[in-house]
Amino acid sequence: MVLIWLILIPFAGGLLAWLLGRWRPLWARWAALAAMLIDLALAAGLWARFFAGAAAGPGWLVEFEAPWIPALGIQFHLALDGLSLLLILLTAVLGIMAVLASWTDVTENVGFFHFNLLWVLAGITGVFLALDLFLFYFFWEVMLVPMYFLIALWGHERRIYAAVKFFLFTQAGGLLMLVAILGLYFVHGQATGVYTFEYSQLLGTAMSPAVAFWLMLGFAAAFAVKLPAVPVHTWLPDAHTEAPTAGSVILAGVLLKTGAYGLLRFVLPLFPQAARAVAPVAMALGVVGILYGALLAYSQKDLKRMVAYTSVSHMGFVLLGIFAGNELALQGVAMQMLCHGISTGALFILAGALQERLHTRDVDRMGGLWAATPRLGAATLIFALASLGLPGLGNFVGEFLVLLGAYQASPWLAALAALGLVAATIYSLWLVQKVFHGPREAALPLVDLGGREMTIMGVLFVLIVGLGLYPQPALDTMHQSLPAIQTVSAASLAPAGPAAESALPAASQGEAR
Numbered sequence: 193m194v195l196i197w198l199i200l201i202p203f204a205g206g207l208l209a210w211l212l213g214r215w216r217p218l219w220a221r222w223a224a225l226a227a228m229l230i231d232l233a234l235a236a237g238l239w240a241r242f243f244a245g246a247a248a249g250p251g252w253l254v255e256f257e258a259p260w261i262p263a264l265g266i267q268f269h270l271a272l273d274g275l276s277l278l279l280i281l282l283t284a285v286l287g288i289m290a291v292l293a294s295w296t297d298v299t300e301n302v303g304f305f306h307f308n309l310l311w312v313l314a315g316i317t318g319v320f321l322a323l324d325l326f327l328f329y330f331f332w333e334v335m336l337v338p339m340y341f342l343i344a345l346w347g348h349e350r351r352i353y354a355a356v357k358f359f360l361f362t363q364a365g366g367l368l369m370l371v372a373i374l375g376l377y378f379v380h381g382q383a384t385g386v387y388t389f390e391y392s393q394l395l396g397t398a399m400s401p402a403v404a405f406w407l408m409l410g411f412a413a414a415f416a417v418k419l420p421a422v423p424v425h426t427w428l429p430d431a432h433t434e435a436p437t438a439g440s441v442i443l444a445g446v447l448l449k450t451g452a453y454g455l456l457r458f459v460l461p462l463f464p465q466a467a468r469a470v471a472p473v474a475m476a477l478g479v480v481g482i483l484y485g486a487l488l489a490y491s492q493k494d495l496k497r498m499v500a501y502t503s504v505s506h507m508g509f510v511l512l513g514i515f516a517g518n519e520l521a522l523q524g525v526a527m528q529m530l531c532h533g534i535s536t537g538a539l540f541i542l543a544g545a546l547q548e549r550l551h552t553r554d555v556d557r558m559g560g561l562w563a564a565t566p567r568l569g570a571a572t573l574i575f576a577l578a579s580l581g582l583p584g585l586g587n588f589v590g591e592f593l594v595l596l597g598a599y600q601a602s603p604w605l606a607a608l609a610a611l612g613l614v615a616a617t618i619y620s621l622w623l624v625q626k627v628f629h630g631p632r633e634a635a636l637p638l639v640d641l642g643g644r645e646m647t648i649m650g651v652l653f654v655l656i657v658g659l660g661l662y663p664q665p666a667l668d669t670m671h672q673s674l675p676a677i678q679t680v681s682a683a684s685l686a687p688a689g690p691a692a693e694s695a696l697p698a699a700s701q702g703e704a705r
Contacts, residue, residue, distance in 0.1 A: 193256065194234055194237075194238065194254060195254055195255075195256045195270040195271075195272060195321055196256060196270065197234060198231055198234055198235065198280065198317050198321065199270075199314050199317050199318050199321070200314075201227050201230050201231050201234075202227055202228070202231060202287070202310040202311065202313045202314035202317065203310070203311065203314045204227070205223055205224055205226065205227025205228070205306075205310050206224070206227070206306060206307040206308070206309070206310030206311045206314070207307065208223045208227075209221075209223040209224045209227075209303050209306035209307055209310065210303040210304055210306070210307035211303065212303060213301070213302045213303015213304065213305075213306065213307075214303060217299075217302035217303065220302050220303040220305075220306050221291065221294075221295060221302065221306065223306070224291045224306040224309065224310055225288065225291045225292070227310060228284060228287040228288045228291060228310070228313070229288060231283075231284045231287070231313075231317075232281075232284035232285060232287075232288060235277070235280045235281045235284050236281070238253065238254060238272065238277060238280075239277060239281060239669070241253065241254075242274065242277060242669060242672070243665075243668075252271045252272065252273055253272050253273055253274070253277065253672075254271070254272045255269075255270070255271040255272075256268075256269070256270045256271070257269045257270075260324075260327070264326075264387070264389075265377070265386070265387045265388035265389055265390065266324060266326045266327070266389050267324045267327075267388075267389070267390055268324065268327060269322070269323040269324040269327065269390065269391070270321040270322060270323065270327075271321065271323045272320075272321060273672060273673045274668075274669040274670050274671065274672035274673040275453070275456065275457070275526065275670060275673035276320040276321060276453075276673075277669060278526060278529075278530060278666060278669055278670060279320045279446075279449055279453060279529070280317060280320055280321075282445065282446060282449070282529070282530055282533050282534075283313060283316050283317055283320070283446050285534075285651075285655070286441055286442065286445040286446055286533060286534075286537050287309075287310075287313045287442070287446075289441060289537060289541065289648050289651070289652065290309060290437075290438035290439075290441045290442055290537075291306070291309070291438070292644060292647070292648050293437050293438055293441060293541045293544060293645075293648060294309075294436065294437060294438040295644060296548075297436060297437050297438070297544060297548060298346055298436060298438070300346070301345065301346075304341075304345075305342070305345075305346055305436075305438075307338075308338035308339075308341045308342050309338070309342065309438055309439075309442070311334065311338040312335055312338040312339050312342070312442055312447075313442065313446075314334070315331050315332075315333075315334030315335035315336075315338070316331075316335055316442075316446050316447065316450060317331075318330075318331030318334065319331045319332055319335065319450050319453065319454075320450075320453060323390070323391040323392070324389045324390055324391065325373045325376070325377075325389040325390075325391060325394070325458075326373070326389040327389075328458075329366070329369065329370055329373055332366055332369070332414075332450070333366060335447065335450070336359065336362055336363065336366070339358070339439065339442070339443070339447065340355050340358065340359050341355075342435060342436065342438070342439040342442075343355040343358060343431060343434055343435045343436075343439055344356075346435075346436040346439070347434040347435050347436060347439070348433070348434045348435075348436075349434070350430070350433075350434050351434040351435075353430065353434075354427075354430040354431050354433065354434035354435070355431075355434070357426075357427045357430055357431070358427050358430070358431040360427075361417050361424065361426075361427040362417060362418065362427070364417070365413050365414035365415075365416070365417035365418065365424075366414055368409075368410045368413045368414055369410055369411055369413070369414035369415075371410055372406075372407045372408075372409075372410025372411050373389070373410075373411075375403075375406075375407050375410070376394055376397065376407050376462070377389060379397060379399050379403060379407070380393070380394055380397045383397060383398045383399070384397075391458075394462060395461055395462060397462075401465060401466070401469075404463050404465060404466040405463075405466045405469065405470075407462075407463065407466075408459055408462070408463035408466040408467060408470070409466075411454065411458055411459050411462070411463075412455065412459050412470070412474075414451075414454065415450075415451040415452070415454035415455045415458075415459065416451065417451070418447065418448060418450050418451030418454070419448060419451035419452060419455075419507050419510065419511060420448070420451065420504065420507065421451075421474075421477050421478070421481055421507075421508075421511055422477055422480050422481045422484055422485075422504070422508075425481070425485075425504050428443075428448075428500055428503065428504060429497050429500040429501060429504075431443060431500075432444065432496055432497065432499070432500035432503070432540070433494055433496045433497045433500060433553075436544075437540060437541060437543075437544030437545075440496065440500075440540040440543075440544070441537045441540050441541060444499075444500070444503050444532075444533070444536045444537060444540055445532075445533035445534070445536065445537035446533060448503065448507055449529050449533065451507075452507070452510045452511075452514065452525065452529055455511075455514050456514060456522075456525070460514070460517075467515070470515075471515040471517065471601075472602070474511060474514075474515040475511070475512050475515045475516065475598070475601065475602060475605050476605065477508075477511060478508045478509065478510075478511035478512030478513075478515070478605075478609070479508065479512060479605050479608045479609050479612075480508070481504055481505065481507065481508030481511060482505050482506075482508035482509060482512070482608075482609050482611075482612035482615075483505075483508075483608070483611060483612055483615065484504070484505075485501050485502065485503070485504030485505030485506075485507075485508060486501075486502070486505045486612055486615030486616060486618075486619060487615065488501040488504070489501035489502045489504075489505060489619045490615070490618060490619040490622065492555075493554055493555055493556055494553045494554065494555075495543045495546065495547070495553045495554075495555055495558075495623075495627070496540065496543050496544075496547075496553050497553075498555070498619070498623065499536060499539045499540055499543055502536065502539075502579060502616070502619065502620075503532070503536055505612055505615070505616065506528065506532045506536070506579070506587075507532070508609075508612070509524075509525075509528050509590070509591055509594045509609065509612070510525050510528050510529060510532075510594075512594060512598050512605065512609055513525040513528065513593075513594035513597055513598065515601075516594070516597045516598045516600070516601040516602075517597075517601065518597045518600055518601065519597070519671075519674055520593050520596045520597035520600070521593065521594055521596070521597020521598055521600075521601070522597070522670070522674060523593050523597075523667050523670055523671065523674075524589075524590050524591070524592070524593025524594035524595075524596070524597055525590070525594060526590075526666065526667075526670035527586065527589050527590030527593060527659065527663060527666060527667070527670075528587070528590030528591060528594060529590075530586065530590070530659060530666060531578070531585075531586030531587045531589070531590050531656060531659055531660075532587065532590070534578075534586065534652050534655050534656050534659075535575050535578040535579050535585075535586070535587055535652075535656055536579065537652065538571070538575040538578075538648075538649065538652045538653075538656075539572070539575050539576070539579065541645075541648060541649075542568065542571055542572050542575065542649075545568060545641065545645060546558070546561075546568070546627070549565075549638050549639060550638075555623070555626045555627055558626065558627045558628075559626065559627065559628075559629070559630045559631055559632060560628070560629065560630055560631050560632030561627060561628045561632070561638065562628040562629060563632075564632075564637075564638040564640070565628075565638050565639075565640040565641070566640065567640045567641040567646065568640055568641050569624075569628040571641065571649045571653075572623075572624060572627070572628065573624050573628075574653060574656075575652070575656070576620040576621070576623055576624050577620065578656050578660075579616060579620050580613070580616040580617045580620040580621070581613050581616060581617075583660075584657070584660045584661060585656050585657060585659075585660040586655075586656045586657075586658075586659030586660040586663065587656075587660075588660060589659065589660060589663045591613065594609075595609060595610055
């Protein structure tokens with residue numbers, strides 16, 4: 193039942209926060225924080241169980257299955273492996289950080305705000321656990337409406353425009369996925385006589401290459417929008433810019449990861465040959481996203497919009513690594529997803545702190561802030577260095593592994609992607625210089641980071657440094673999921689040569705510790 197509790201606790205916590213917010217806004221905040229702390233404790237217990245070697249069955253650490261709508265072949269099937277465990281942990285941690293970051297930022301309809309925030313987190317958790325495709329789509333849609341309200345009700349100047357654009361893009365992708373799910377349901381039923389949405393039964397469904405290609409495209413479209421991949425990324429900068437701080441943290445830190453998770457869990461295993469056919473194009477789009485996102489990040493004057501475009505660039509590494517298909521690349525993808533969530537979530541919290549103090553996001557109206565806010569400046573420098581991939585911080589491990597794996601699949605694309613590291617150095621250091629150095633643009637008295645904000649930054653700093661200096665626990669956790677993904681993807685997408693084969697055992701068995 194622990195998997196059900198991981199989803200029910202945020203749902204119940206959101207309802208409780210909404211009720212308590214009618215009397216005391218502070219009670220709503222504490223209810224939301226308590227719910228996410230309980231979720232984190234449950235996820236940490238599962239991680240301890242993982243390293244103790246307890247498993248429910250081949251490939252799954254914990255599994256829960258019960259009939260839901262048997263007449264239609266729909267099961268309430270939840271399961272957790274190493275990949276989903278890492279993402280559940282990330283969701284719980286960033287959920288706590290989002291609640292703390294909004295402690296003083298949100299002052300209106302506090303209970304309803306936390307209701308929407310926790311329901312988004314519950315939907316995301318369900319996405320990472322669902323193994324019935326109908327149930328997966330249900331949780332996919334659960335994420336959408338609360339995030340729309342977070343942007344539309346507590347966002348900034350153009351919040352309605354950003355919320356509607358976010359809704360239209362993600363809903364269009366979701367409807368394409370629904371059509372593909374139904375198509376796979378009927379194709380499998382006609383081939384076997386068994387109509388089911390069950391993931392394990394749908395694996396290996398016999399179908400023509402043309403049918404597989406179009407069904408795969410329906411899934412991939414929804415996941416590419418959420419990732420987001422160029423050219424369906426344009427909703428992201430607007431949503432990030434207008435969303436409240438907590439909304440931006442969840443969007444960048446966790447919601448984007450649902451797109452990458454969908455590609456890993458569903459597109460590659462369900463449609464291996466179709467994925468092989470589009471792998472060169474997908475890898476090329478990943479490289480385009482890396483370079484294009486970096487270029488646009490450097491050209492922005494709005495601080496939050498700049499950080500949003502860095503997400504487009506960093507998630508390009510994820511797309512590149514997924515379709516490179518070998519073990520090094522897939523482990524790099526897992527690390528990049530974790531570390532991007534931590535570092536970019538921290539940068540959005542810091543951007544929100546700057547906006548709260550200066551009442552502007554325009555970097556041209558900032559400058560010389562280090563002397564007045566040294567703790568804020570130091571925290572921004574640390575996470576900007578993480579974003580550019582400084583060795584010793586977690587992002588470096590993820591991007592380095594992705595580039596190593598991509599080199600085995602396509603040396604030219606890997607070389608072009610490596611230019612993204614140079615571009616990241618330029619825009620990250622430009623951000624710190626523009627905001628915290630140079631002449632002081634305004635003589636307003638500023639308050640440095642307080643105890644609550646320093647606690648947030650301290651936790652995220654420990655995580656990003658820990659993953660940078662000792663990533664092996666995370667790599668070992670991800671490695672448990674690789675056979676289910678790689679046996680149907682790596683061999684067909686990017687067969688490893690002799691050099692790769694000699695490198696993989698060391699990476700997977702931790703010989704480089």
